[in-house]
Amino acid sequence: MRGRVLGLVLAIIGVVALGVFAPDAQVPKEVVVGVIIPLTGPAPGTGQDCKVGAEFAADMINGGVKAATGSALLGAGWNGIPSLGGARLKLVFADSQASPEVGRAEAERLITTVKPSATMGAWHSGVTVAIAPVIERYRIPHTTVSTATELTQRGFQYLFRVGVNAHQGGEVLFQYLEWMGKDGKKWNKLGQLHEDTAAGVNFANAVEEMAKARGITPGLRVPYSREQANMDSEILKLKSAGIDVLVQTSYTSDGIIIRKTMRKLDYAPALIFSQGGFDDDPKFYEAMGDDANFGSKRQLWSPALSSSKPILKAINDEFKRRNGRDMNDNSVRYFTNVQVIADSINRARSAEPAAIQKAMVGTDLRAEQVLLVHGVKFDDKHDNVLARAMVAQVLDRQLKIVFPPEAATARPVWPIPAWSAR
């Protein structure tokens, strides 16, 4: 009898002990997030910007960025993921080398070896197109800032676009042209020069579609492949067609060759507008010096907006103290990628990919919770319905917001001065 009682007591103690300790055993000490970006290849500067932006955000989530404390930023004041008992966010990086094949292989390697709870990347739209089926097959929630509109048209359940798509990014161009038109600025022909991978082709398609919808007849469209030493025929073609509003999608090295060729052949349209890429990369500015000036681009962030969002300046100052440069569109977008994933993990109360995906669907971050000019909320295709952009122009080798007027920090220079007048 005493033996049975003792056995019962031990059994009860065992059950209680399991009850006490089991939850702790289930709470992870860290949550791993995979980041697939171009750390080498034709855009290593861009990849580095993405990397330091993501690391900065992860440090904030883990309680290492005191400058954010007290702000409305998601993750400010956290010390790890709150709902997981302060589990730390750990980033593991993989190098896509800007190659779809390498990106796909790296995504597969990352998912099968590191077993991340979520992933993000790959910056180049062409690489994201290649890795999307991989993350879908392994059912890993994945955030991206790639702009190719087609990415979210294929019914992927695990892919979420945090930034603008090609249409949202192109929209601001036409708003800007309309605004300039009201100011008496004239232009005649809109043309396009773009690299021929997914990012370039998608953006060019979107711009053409939006132009036609506004009754604008799109002029010459010049696609090109990146690996070439001579771009004279591309620029001569645009010059002879009289294109004075040029929409350009290029990566860094080809962007440098194109700008040098424009200078050589004395081609200066009234406006050069890009969706980012070459003109986000510090290497472009190093190579071009003053010749980088006067190009315009779609811009998603500016520390100059700190009058409406005071935390921007403090965060940018802290980032600059650590990395020696201002944040830019790439570092800010990857900062936001990390915030969106951390928010989803926190609301899911789990490090399980399926639970995080469900939580990510319900993401609703206001503009003041992120550094971008817009908040994050996904539609049924997982595009960000709040995404919108501004226009920045390179003036004195720095990107300055010129549109919309309420956010502008400089007056736009229109038309771009002739090369002989600089």
Next chain:
Amino acid sequence: MTLEIVLQSVVSGLMFGGVIALVAVGVSLIWGIMDVINFAYGEYLMWAMYLTFFLYAGAGLDPLVSLPVNALVLFGAGVLTYRLVIQRVMRGPVFAQLLSTFGLFVLLRYTAWLVFRPDDRQAQSLVSNGVLKLGELRVSTGELVAFVGSVLATSALFCFLTWTKTGKALRAVAQDREAALALGIEPDRLYAIAWGISAAAAGVAGSLVSPFMYVNPLVGDVFLLPGFAAVALGGFGNVYGAFAGGLVIGVVNVTGGTLTMPKVKLALVYLVFLAVLFMRPRGLWGR
């Protein structure tokens, strides 16, 4: 399209063709003397561009200043390639020769990939950013220097082959190896020199293009494919024909792209190349 634009495209094409011409000359020299196609030639150019970049980044040498160093190092690499690889397969079947240079191509490309990673890197030069105006026509100083350098290098090769004893011996070996051997000419030594000179031409080309072109492990393709077309266009084994073929390829590339659509400019190059081979299988200046 105005006449000015067309003329500009011809001038730009000639400048670009000058570089292609030098690559074609290097390839053609080996073909003419040994009947061997060097598939790894673009990789020599790529390694020469890396050497230029590191001499610029490490020692601050302008690509034009480091040109002689590049030429010498690549000459040595060419001789070494012959002694270690080509010499051993010369008596084997033609496929062995083809596969050996293809193997070399793979080795050089992916070693560069492993060592340098696929980053784009570019050396800066005093001539990188200048623009010369000739009336309404414009030429970048970098491209003009590359064109003049290419003409000078090809002229130097012409002089070497025409007037020096070694040059004459090289031509003799190219015409009839056995007869040259009977006259006391040692083909192996001459073949090694030919590989050295051919690789040195890639070294010179690497220095000349560096002021306006970035280097990555794939850059050899940019120059080698049009270079092969120039060799075939000019006539296999004809060094001077290859140079002229390079100029033609450059003009077809740029002017053709300007007159039609730039996206099809490489297709135009190969279309002209096929048309010439169809009508003159030995090339425009083939023997």
